[in-house]
Amino acid sequence: MVFEAFYSQTSVTPTISLQQLITYVWLQQAFLSFIMLWFRDNELFQLITSGNIAYEMCRPTGIYGFWYAKLLAQRISSAVLRCAPILVVAVFLPQPYRLSLPSDLATATLFVIALLLGLLILVSISMLIYISTFVTMSAAGSLLMFGVIGEFLAGMVIPIPLMPDWLQSIVNVLPFRLTADFPFRVYSGHIPAREALELIPIQLVWLFALLLIGKFAMGKALRRVVIQGG
Amino acid sequence: MITVSGISKSFKVAKRSSGVRSAVKSLFRREYTEVAALSDISFSIEPGEIVGYIGPNGAGKSTTIKVISGILVPDSGTCKIMGYTPWLDRVAYVKNIGVVFGQRSQLWWDVPVIDSFDLLRDIYDVPEAEYQSNLKLLTETLDLEDIIRTPVRQLSLGQRMRCEIAASLLHSPSILFLDEPTIGLDAVSKIAVRQFITRINQEKGVTIILTTHDMNDIEALAQRIILIGKGSLLYDGDIHALRDRYVNAFPSESTPSIEEIIVRMYEEYQIT
Numbered sequence: 001m002v003f004e005a006f007y008s009q010t011s012v013t014p015t016i017s018l019q020q021l022i023t024y025v026w027l028q029q030a031f032l033s034f035i036m037l038w039f040r041d042n043e044l045f046q047l048i049t050s051g052n053i054a055y056e057m058c059r060p061t062g063i064y065g066f067w068y069a070k071l072l073a074q075r076i077s078s079a080v081l082r083c084a085p086i087l088v089v090a091v092f093l094p095q096p097y098r099l100s101l102p103s104d105l106a107t108a109t110l111f112v113i114a115l116l117l118g119l120l121i122l123v124s125i126s127m128l129i130y131i132s133t134f135v136t137m138s139a140a141g142s143l144l145m146f147g148v149i150g151e152f153l154a155g156m157v158i159p160i161p162l163m164p165d166w167l168q169s170i171v172n173v174l175p176f177r178l179t180a181d182f183p184f185r186v187y188s189g190h191i192p193a194r195e196a197l198e199l200i201p202i203q204l205v206w207l208f209a210l211l212l213i214g215k216f217a218m219g220k221a222l223r224r225v226v227i228q229g230g
Numbered sequence: 231m232i233t234v235s236g237i238s239k240s241f242k243v244a245k246r247s248s249g250v251r252s253a254v255k256s257l258f259r260r261e262y263t264e265v266a267a268l269s270d271i272s273f274s275i276e277p278g279e280i281v282g283y284i285g286p287n288g289a290g291k292s293t294t295i296k297v298i299s300g301i302l303v304p305d306s307g308t309c310k311i312m313g314y315t316p317w318l319d320r321v322a323y324v325k326n327i328g329v330v331f332g333q334r335s336q337l338w339w340d341v342p343v344i345d346s347f348d349l350l351r352d353i354y355d356v357p358e359a360e361y362q363s364n365l366k367l368l369t370e371t372l373d374l375e376d377i378i379r380t381p382v383r384q385l386s387l388g389q390r391m392r393c394e395i396a397a398s399l400l401h402s403p404s405i406l407f408l409d410e411p412t413i414g415l416d417a418v419s420k421i422a423v424r425q426f427i428t429r430i431n432q433e434k435g436v437t438i439i440l441t442t443h444d445m446n447d448i449e450a451l452a453q454r455i456i457l458i459g460k461g462s463l464l465y466d467g468d469i470h471a472l473r474d475r476y477v478n479a480f481p482s483e484s485t486p487s488i489e490e491i492i493v494r495m496y497e498e499y500q501i502t
Contacts, residue, residue, distance in 0.1 A: 055336040057301045059353050060325040223303055 019100060020188035024159050026090045026099040027184045030083040033075045034119045035180035037126060037150040041074060044130055045139040057222070064218045067130065071123050103189050110196045114183035117203040122179040124210035125150065131214065134221035155181035161190065175206040231437055232275040232405070237297055237307035239268045239290075267293045268304070269461045275439065277404070280431055282452030282469070283441040286496060290461045291441040292331075295409045298439075299329050311405070325354065328398035332410035335390065336397055337382045343393045344378045347400060354401035361400060368396040371426050388419035395423065399430065406430075408440045412447050424450050445488045457495065464499050 033039050044067060047053045056063055090099035102108045125146070132142040151157060153176035160171055160181045171177050182199060185191040191199070242262040246252045268290045275281055285291050296302040298309060300316030300323055309316060314323035330336075337346040351361045369375055372392045377385060385393065395411060408427070412420050428451060430436050440451060448455060449469065457465040465472070469488075476491045 050334075052334050054296065054301050054331060055329070055334060057320065058299055058324050058327070058329045058336075060321050060355075061353060062321060 017190075020185075020190045021159060022097060023100055023188040024184045024190075026086070027187060028156065028180065030086040030090070031079055031115065031180075033078040033082060034115065035122060035154065035156065037122065037129075037147050037154075039075065039078075040126070040129070040139070040143060041071060042139075044070070045133055048130070048133045049137055049139075063222065064127070064215050068123060068127060071126060072119070075119065075123065100188070102187050106193055107186065107189060110193060110200075111183055111187040114186050114196065114200060114203065117200065117207060118179040118183050121175055121203060121207050121210060124207060124214055125175065125179075127214045128210075128217065131217045131221055150176050153177060154179055161185070175210065178203045178206060231277045231312060232273075232298065232439075233310045234274065234294075234298060235272045235308050237268055237271045237294070237304045237309060238266070239293060239297065239302065239304045240264050240266045266461045268297070270307070271458065271461075271463050272307075273456055273463065273466055275437060277437050278431070278435045279454060280427070280438045280440065280452045282448035282455040283439055283458070284443075284445075284448060284455055284492070285458040285464075287443075289459050291458065292409055294458070295329075295331075295407050295439070295441060299327060299407050300324055325401065326404055328401070328403035328406045330391075330394050330398050330406075330408050330411050332391070332408075332413040335382070335394065337390070337393060339382050342379045342381055343374070343385075346382070346393075347378075347397060350397055350400050356401050360402065364400050364402060368399060371429060372396050373422065388415050391415060391419065392423065395426065399436075402434070403436065405437045405439070408438065408442075410442055411440070412442060412444055420444075420447070427451055445492055449488045457499075459496065459499055465495065 028035065047056060053063075056066070059066070087099065090097075091101075093099070102111060129139070129142050129146050133139050136142060153171050153174050155163075155171070155177055160168060160177055163171065178199070182191070182196075182203070186193075186196045241264070243265050244256070245261050245263055246256040271290075271294060283291055283294065293302065297304050298311060298316055300320040303317045311323065312326055314326075316323050337343060338349070347365065350356075356364075369378060372395065374392060374396060377389050377393070380389075382390060382393070391411065391414075395408075398406065411427075412423055415423065424447065427438060427440070431438055438451075440447065442448060452469060454467065455465070455469050455472065456463065472495075473488070473491060476494050
């Protein structure tokens with residue numbers, strides 16, 4: 001693995017141990033659908049661009065909540081299917097590639113909480129992609145932008161602890177890292193329990209803010225929506 | 231029951247000529263033309279009526295349906311349906327209406343029809359007993375028994391349309407909007423749909439607004455028609471009175487068909 005070579009050559013003490021890094025990468029793989037921004041529902045894009053959203057609007061439900069639930073369900077169902085085989089393989093691989101278990105129960109609990117909150121944040125961000133489609137009428141642009149930038153900032157390309165300091169300070173104020181990087185580092189113990197407890201309220205604040213922005217934008221979009229044809 | 235007064239709606243339509251050059255140009259500066267889809271439309275409808283809503287292509291029929299079903303927000307005007315303003319109280323209001331857009335599908339494409347129905351039951355929170363009795367009535371009268379377990383993608387247009395109509399009635403709405411429900415249907419399906427519409431109107435007292443280009447639909451179903459053209463309301467009244475009014479305009483001995491009368495009306499109002 002590239003990271004291993006990198007670690008064996010380095011002379012300074014790295015900010016994250018190889019063991020923690022391996023755990024980080026495995027978890028990324030297992031919960032891919034929890035953390036991938038480009039994981040999308042084409043049906044929703046079609047609803048918007050083809051005007052079939054007309055029917056959605058005839059249903060006695062708030063569209064934001066309806067779609068949120070739909071996206072959440074999709075991610076959870078695909079994560080459940082994906083994580084079991086990967087985790088089983090990862091736990092039984094020889095060292096140093098084995099996935100280590102969390103050090104204690106408290107860490108495990110914090111990980112689960114952080115992961116679930118991260119998932120909710122991610123869905124709120126992806127809702128913004130769908131809402132932007134009301135204006136642009138094409139999913140490609142916003143998906144690409146959100147996808148590439150969001151993934152990089154969430155530490156999917158390079159794990160955040162390996163980024164240069166100036167970049168880390170930018171990444172730390174944005175919500176993206178709270179979706180993937182944060183829960184995985186809690187699991188591997190790279191972020192100690194006390195620090196995790198401080199960051200979970202920040203997750204909640206971001207979640208709340210993103211939900212508000214999303215709801216507001218959706219309300220705006222629906223008021224000016226024009227359903228063509230028919 | 232339904233009161234619409236002074237509804238207006240205009241759309242901005244982007245215009246450009248063909249070719250790459252004008253496509254690039256339109257990135258920076260776009261020319262819009264305002265198209266008045268509806269101007270000052272008013273009418274009111276009593277409970278239990280069937281109203282035929284007619285007009286030539288592009289007259290604003292579908293736009294009206296979208297406004298009164300709460301999908302579009304009009305530029306001006308007010309609308310009260312069962313005490314609700316559709317686009318303001320959308321969630322509470324749409325529980326009471328059923329909508330069928332003939333050109334779109336509300337059924338989930340890949341799953342059997344009955345699964346779509348079950349999902350709609352949950353979305354509308356229909357009590358189980360009511361749902362079962364509605365489902366039974368709908369499968370019997372629309373003859374859905376054989377097709378209800380088939381995935382939607384494998385249904386023919388006529389079969390699908392019958393399912394669409396059933397889907398919009400599962401929650402026992404008191405108003406039903408049908409936007410071209412008989413589009414593309416063969417004679418047998420058309421008659422089945424018409425009989426069904428008459429039946430739910432008589433038995434359950436459902437108020438129905440129907441748009442169509444098939445004048446036979448109108449003649450078979452509606453006692454009252456509303457004619458619009460170029461966004462304005464032109465005629466609102468009894469269909470037989472209309473026939474009497476125009477019958478003298480035809481020199482031949484035979485009684486003119488409703489189709490001919492409508493063509494004559496379009497000519498008179500210069501909306502073709």
